[in-house]
Amino acid sequence: MKNLERTNHVDEISIIPTGGAVGAEIRGVDLALPLDVDCVTRIKQAIWDHCVLFFRDQQIDETQQVRFTQYFGQAVPHVRKQRDRPVEEIFIVSNVKENGEEIGALGNAEISFHSDLSYLRKPGTLSFLYAVEVPRTGGATQWVNCYQAYETLSDSMKERLLGLRAVHRHYVEEQNPPKLVDHPIVRTHPETGHQSLYVGPHLTKSIVGFDEAESRTLLEELYSHIMQPQFIWTHEWQVGDLLVWDNRPTMHRREPFPQTERRVMRRTQIFGDEIPVE
Ligand code: SIN
Numbered sequence: 001m002k003n004l005e006r007t008n009h010v011d012e013i014s015i016i017p018t019g020g021a022v023g024a025e026i027r028g029v030d031l032a033l034p035l036d037v038d039c040v041t042r043i044k045q046a047i048w049d050h051c052v053l054f055f056r057d058q059q060i061d062e063t064q065q066v067r068f069t070q071y072f073g074q075a076v077p078h079v080r081k082q083r084d085r086p087v088e089e090i091f092i093v094s095n096v097k098e099n100g101e102e103i104g105a106l107g108n109a110e111i112s113f114h115s116d117l118s119y120l121r122k123p124g125t126l127s128f129l130y131a132v133e134v135p136r137t138g139g140a141t142q143w144v145n146c147y148q149a150y151e152t153l154s155d156s157m158k159e160r161l162l163g164l165r166a167v168h169r170h171y172v173e174e175q176n177p178p179k180l181v182d183h184p185i186v187r188t189h190p191e192t193g194h195q196s197l198y199v200g201p202h203l204t205k206s207i208v209g210f211d212e213a214e215s216r217t218l219l220e221e222l223y224s225h226i227m228q229p230q231f232i233w234t235h236e237w238q239v240g241d242l243l244v245w246d247n248r249p250t251m252h253r254r255e256p257f258p259q260t261e262r263r264v265m266r267r268t269q270i271f272g273d274e275i276p277v278e
Contacts (some may be wrong), residue, residue: 006030007019010038015046019231021145021230022250024050030056031068031242040071047072047126048191052143052245059240060130062087065268068242069128075268080105080122091131095257104264110253113144113227114202115247116269120170121181124247125272133264134237138257141243142234146196147224150186153197161185162212166198166219169205179246182208183275189248196249197226198275226251232259248272 012028024046028040046053066089069075078091082104085092103180116235117124123259129141134176153161167183185207201223226242235243257263 006033008033008035008039010036010042013042015037015042015050016179017050020234021148021207021231021270022051022143023233023235024053026053026055027056028249031055031060032064035071038079039087044072044273046187047244050147051147051250052235052243055242057240058130058242059190062090062260062266065090065128065130065266069126069268071079071125072244075142075178076270077272078267078269079117080172081161082152083144088128089268091194091267091269094263095259096133096262096264099106106254108139108257108261109262110200110256111224113142113200113251113253115251117179117247117271118183118198118200118203119152119170119176120271121177122271122274126244126246126270128242128244128268129237130236130243130266131241131264132266133262134239135257135261137232137261139261139263140234140236141230142253142255143245144226144250145233145249145251146226147189147249148231150195150197153225154267158186161216167205167206167208168203170203180205184278185277187248187275188278189246194249196221198248199223200226200251202253210260236266 002089008029012025016025066075075089077088086145092103095108116127164185166185167180167182169180170176183198185199186195188195199222
C-alpha cells in the first residue's frame with residue numbers, strides 16, 4: 001500500500017554527468033515505484049545523451065527491474081536459458097555456486113570489450129544490470145564511447161570502413177544462430193543519427209571478404225584505437241546500483257575479480273532490430 005501513495009516526479013530528477021567519456025548519475029528516482037511518461041522521456045533522453053546511466057541505492061525486486069526495463073522496450077529472456085528462474089526475463093550474472101552448481105553465468109574472469117548480443121541478427125539495444133552483491137576488490141565494468149572512437153578515426157580509415165561488415169560469434173557455440181551473422185562495422189544510431197564503431201575483441205570474429213591475416217590486422221588496428229583511455233569510463237559497483245547502457249554506441253568490459261569473492265548481478269535486456277545496410 002505504502003508504495004501506491006508515493007510516486008516519481010520528473011521535476012525531482014537530476015542528471016549528473018560523470019565528466020568521463022560516457023555516463024551520468026540519475027538522482028531523484030526510486031525504481032521500486034512506477035514512472036510516468038514524463039519521467040521515462042527524460043531518462044530516455046539522458047541515455048541518448050550519455051550512453052550509460054547509473055542509479056544508486058535502489059532496492060528493487062526482479063519484477064520491479066523488469067517493469068523498469070519495459071518502459072524502454074520489450075524485455076526478453078536471454079538466449080542462454082537459466083534453470084528455475086522465477087522471472088524469466090532476468091538473467092543472473094554471477095560467479096557464485098550453490099550446492100556445486102553455478103547460480104548464474106560469466107564467472108569471475110575478465111570479459112573483454114563487447115556489445116551485448118551482437119552475435120544475433122537483431123542484437124541487444126539496452127541492457128540493465130542491478131548489483132545484488134559486489135566483490136570487495138575487482139569486478140568493475142568499463143564502457144567505451146564508440147561515437148568518439150569513430151569520430152576520431154582518420155578520414156582515410158573512415159573511407160576504408162565504408163560498406164565493410166564484420167562477423168560476430170559467441171564462444172558458447174549453442175548461443176549462435178545456425179548461420180553466423182554479420183553487421184556493419186560502422187552503424188548509425190536510430191535515435192541520435194550519430195555514427196559509431198561496432199566491433200570488439202570479445203564477440204567480433206572476422207571481416208567479411210577479408211582473408212584471416214588482413215581481417216586480424218584491421219580489427220587489431222581498430223581495437224587499439226577504440227581502447228584508448230580517453231574513450232573509456234569505469235564504474236566501481238556498489239550494492240543497489242542499477243546501470244542501464246545503450247549497446248549501439250558503446251562496448252563494455254568486465255574486470256576480473258577473485259573467485260573467493262561473491263558477485264551477483266541481475267540483468268535484463270532489450271533486443272533491437274536488424275541493423276540496416278547504409
Ligand atoms: C556483461 O558483459 O554483460 C556483464 C557485465 C558485468 O558483469 O559487469
